[in-house]
Amino acid sequence: MTPFPHAWFDRPAPDVARDLIGSRLEVGPLAARVVETEAYTSDDPASHSFGGPRPRNRAMFGPAGLAYVYRSYGIHWCLNVVCRSGDAVLLRALEPLAGLEVMARRRGTEAPRALCSGPGKIGQAFGLDAAADGADILRFHPAPRGPVVTGPRIGITRATDRPWRFGSEGSAFLSRRFPGT
DNA sequence: GCACCGATTTGCT
DNA sequence: GCAAATCGGTGCG
Numbered sequence: 001m002t003p004f005p006h007a008w009f010d011r012p013a014p015d016v017a018r019d020l021i022g023s024r025l026e027v028g029p030l031a032a033r034v035v036e037t038e039a040y041t042s043d044d045p046a047s048h049s050f051g052g053p054r055p056r057n058r059a060m061f062g063p064a065g066l067a068y069v070y071r072s073y074g075i076h077w078c079l080n081v082v083c084r085s086g087d088a089v090l091l092r093a094l095e096p097l098a099g100l101e102v103m104a105r106r107r108g109t110e111a112p113r114a115l116c117s118g119p120g121k122i123g124q125a126f127g128l129d130a131a132a133d134g135a136d137i138l139r140f141h142p143a144p145r146g147p148v149v150t151g152p153r154i155g156i157t158r159a160t161d162r163p164w165r166f167g168s169e170g171s172a173f174l175s176r177r178f179p180g181t
Numbered sequence: 182g183c184a185c186c187g188a189t190t191t192g193c194t
Numbered sequence: 195g196c197a198a199a200t201c202g203g204t205g206c207g
Contacts, residue, residue, distance in 0.1 A: 038188070040188075046188070047188085054203085056202080056203065070188085070202095071201075072188065072189055072190095073186090073187060073189050073190080073199080074187090074200035074201030075189070075199065075200055076189055076190070078188065078189085080188090092188085118190070119188065119189070120190055121189090121190080153188070154189095155187085155188055155189070
């Protein structure tokens, strides 16, 4: 099975965010199914890229398909995949498929549901840090996908009306329930 | 230079 | 349900 080529990501983030649901992500020896994403664009006040390129967000304006990793609240590392220039998709939750022992050791818990059910948890489970920012480490493989649910993005204070959070309906590995489910 | 705040998680009440 | 932990980016003087 061949992964999506980098050119596949060179599209608006909301489109990529929806299309990534259900796909298989491989990072080195670790693998997981994408069950929850969020889209951010350059004309989106909630996006780090809003206002143009800067030192921290430079990866968002770089080649599509590469990683954009940023520090959140001074504690966590959050993982995005870069799309069209200035756009990125935040990976919010994954269903672990391979390398669960490594993830469990890093997370300090055994429960599969607690390994990758949140942006910060993914960063910790995958051992991400500043070295991963702008790196070509992500491989997404096509996979069958069930129904996709949408809703408002989590944890932001601006542009809260954009329904750019996407999830795999009924998944037990989401970071939170979607409104109305 | 300094104060405030965020695309979060966790533990305690 | 709420506050702490923790720090680089951002805005203002």
